[in-house]
Amino acid sequence: MSVRRRPASLHSVFERTFHEHRRSILAWSAGLFGLAVIMAALYPTIRSNPQLATLHETYPKALRSLFGITDLTTGIGFMRAEVFSLVAPLLLIVLAVLWGGDLIAGEEDRGTIDILLANPISRGRVLLEKWAALAAGVTLTGAALAAGLAVAIPLVDLHIGVAGVAAAVVSVVLLALLFGTIALAVGAATGRRGLARGSAVVLAVAAYLVSSLADLVGWMKVVRPASPWYHALGVDPLANGFSPTHLLVPFGLTVIVMAVAVHTFNRRDLAV
Amino acid sequence: MIASVESLSIPISMRDVTKCYRAGRGIEHVDLEVGDGEVFAFLGPNGAGKTTTIRVLLDLIRPDSGSVRLFGRDLRRHSVELRRRIGYLPGELSLYEQLTARELLTHFAHLRSGPAWPAIQTLTETFELEVDRPIKNLSKGNRQKVGLVQAMMGDPALLILDEPTAGLDPLVQIQVHSLIRAAVGEGRTVFLSSHVLSEVGQVADRVGIIRDGVIVAVKRVADLRKEAVHYIDVRFTGNVTPPELALLAEATQLPSVNDTVRLAIRGTLDPLLAVLAAHPVEDLTIREPDLEDIFYSFLSGQEQHPAEAVQSVGA
Numbered sequence: 001m002s003v004r005r006r007p008a009s010l011h012s013v014f015e016r017t018f019h020e021h022r023r024s025i026l027a028w029s030a031g032l033f034g035l036a037v038i039m040a041a042l043y044p045t046i047r048s049n050p051q052l053a054t055l056h057e058t059y060p061k062a063l064r065s066l067f068g069i070t071d072l073t074t075g076i077g078f079m080r081a082e083v084f085s086l087v088a089p090l091l092l093i094v095l096a097v098l099w100g101g102d103l104i105a106g107e108e109d110r111g112t113i114d115i116l117l118a119n120p121i122s123r124g125r126v127l128l129e130k131w132a133a134l135a136a137g138v139t140l141t142g143a144a145l146a147a148g149l150a151v152a153i154p155l156v157d158l159h160i161g162v163a164g165v166a167a168a169v170v171s172v173v174l175l176a177l178l179f180g181t182i183a184l185a186v187g188a189a190t191g192r193r194g195l196a197r198g199s200a201v202v203l204a205v206a207a208y209l210v211s212s213l214a215d216l217v218g219w220m221k222v223v224r225p226a227s228p229w230y231h232a233l234g235v236d237p238l239a240n241g242f243s244p245t246h247l248l249v250p251f252g253l254t255v256i257v258m259a260v261a262v263h264t265f266n267r268r269d270l271a272v
Numbered sequence: 273m274i275a276s277v278e279s280l281s282i283p284i285s286m287r288d289v290t291k292c293y294r295a296g297r298g299i300e301h302v303d304l305e306v307g308d309g310e311v312f313a314f315l316g317p318n319g320a321g322k323t324t325t326i327r328v329l330l331d332l333i334r335p336d337s338g339s340v341r342l343f344g345r346d347l348r349r350h351s352v353e354l355r356r357r358i359g360y361l362p363g364e365l366s367l368y369e370q371l372t373a374r375e376l377l378t379h380f381a382h383l384r385s386g387p388a389w390p391a392i393q394t395l396t397e398t399f400e401l402e403v404d405r406p407i408k409n410l411s412k413g414n415r416q417k418v419g420l421v422q423a424m425m426g427d428p429a430l431l432i433l434d435e436p437t438a439g440l441d442p443l444v445q446i447q448v449h450s451l452i453r454a455a456v457g458e459g460r461t462v463f464l465s466s467h468v469l470s471e472v473g474q475v476a477d478r479v480g481i482i483r484d485g486v487i488v489a490v491k492r493v494a495d496l497r498k499e500a501v502h503y504i505d506v507r508f509t510g511n512v513t514p515p516e517l518a519l520l521a522e523a524t525q526l527p528s529v530n531d532t533v534r535l536a537i538r539g540t541l542d543p544l545l546a547v548l549a550a551h552p553v554e555d556l557t558i559r560e561p562d563l564e565d566i567f568y569s570f571l572s573g574q575e576q577h578p579a580e581a582v583q584s585v586g587a
């Protein structure tokens with residue numbers, strides 16, 4: 001009946017949080033590795049079809065903007081459209097938001113927060129360790145995506161440089177971590193998991209739309225500098241490589257959101 | 273702020289603590305002091321404010337007003353250090369379901385820089401706890417044991433136990449009581465909440481009774497016993513009732529049953545025994561004072577007349 005396994009030695013809240021989600025991280029990592037390989041495997045078919053080189057010009061502008069479609073016959077154009085404009089960031093953001101929203105609000109919902117915080121550990125420390133576990137999980141999943149690309153790119157001659165791949169993956173990870181952190185923060189401030197996840201998703205969608213449609217909609221161009229999505233992926237890291245000043249935006253926002261989270265979580269009553 | 277050496281070592285000191293909730297429940301103007309090496313029991317019906325008080329003591333919720341000092345130090349300012357000295361069992365115990373008891377206990381031990389496994393194992397073996405099964409597969413009683421072990425491991429100076437014996441079978445309850453007494457024997461302090469009166473009678477030195485968020489009485493258990501009502505059944509040889517019985521100030525004579533005189537006496541039995549000694553007694557039964565009656569008399573807001581208490585017992 002009882003399943004015997006080697007007992008895990010969980011020294012910290014970070015380790016336990018990571019331990020509890022290890023299977024989920026593994027599954028998401030496998031998924032993103034697979035996504036990179038499968039998408040790359042489709043590339044030779046597209047490249048050998050000369051009509052596709054100009055097909056995108058017949059698409060509506062809004063569609064092209066939303067999905068980052070330019071020239072699908074180049075390796076960079078193809079991977080940007082198929083992986084980095086929406087699918088990969090969306091998947092990582094979903095992972096980070098689901099997890100981040102559960103980190104504090106979930107413990108409160110399940111009632112384990114009482115016995116956890118009866119230990120001599122500050123609320124700020126709990127929050128930071130949980131955030132660190134989230135960051136580690138999202139980074140590992142991003143690394144799996146990078147590994148998939150590293151395997152696939154030489155096999156199908158995508159001609160994408162290491163710097164471009166690294167910059168794009170880091171951008172996706174930082175973007176996902178920002179929205180996961182927002183979900184963590186709202187959960188820590190309110191104890192409400194649904195609200196935490198919902199508000200992070202709404203902000204992510206808004207950031208995406210503003211970044212993607214700014215060239216078509218006048219007012220969006222005005223607010224685009226406020227969109228972390230723009231600074232992470234709108235500046236086309238796959239083609240342009242690292243841009244530290246742009247990456248500072250999602251990273252800086254994450255730090256600010258965490259500071260607010262620690263402050264509010266420290267001050268409030270925990271639910272029974 | 274002048275604090276004497278004595279007040280510095282007082283494990284729990286709450287002054288005029290109020291915590292209100294929008295829903296209405298909460299605690300009002302709670303004053304409470306629990307001394308070193310004492311077992312203090314917090315009694316009251318569900319929803320009276322026991323758990324609210326306890327969660328205030330662990331800095332899980334913050335009072336609207338009043339001060340909370342543990343070991344002479346302000347709880348909010350020294351929250352982490354103070355929690356290092358507390359072992360806590362929540363009333364509504366929720367554990368990490370995926371972990372095994374061993375994993376959970378060693379995890380918490382690490383968070384407290386606390387005891388190594390062999391020390392924890394001594395406790396789990398006392399409770400005959402199966403430590404390598406996931407907690408989600410454990411029965412309610414076994415979960416409670418996990419909660420008790422994590423509270424008691426590392427010998428904390430202050431044990432705060434919210435309904436410690438809930439869900440445990442009687443033999444294990446006795447074990448818990450003896451562990452509590454052992455902890456106190458080693459100079460540690462215990463604050464427990466309960467609605468089981470026999471438990472309080474067995475382990476506690478003092479009792480605080482809380483009703484609707486207000487502490488209505490704090491008494492020594494020994495004093496409660498002294499004030500308690502004894503019930504006496506006595507049969508005299510020849511079925512003669514001595515007339516002096518009616519003159520006993522503290523006694524209330526109840527309707528006789530089958531030639532047996534029945535009395536309820538508050539306080540000491542000495543005057544009664546003096547009367548009995550002068551008469552031929554065939555049979556005598558003295559029933560132990562019933563904490564339950566005292567408890568409910570506080571809860572109903574006034575102490576019941578002994579005769580009413582007897583009627584309610586007999587009903």
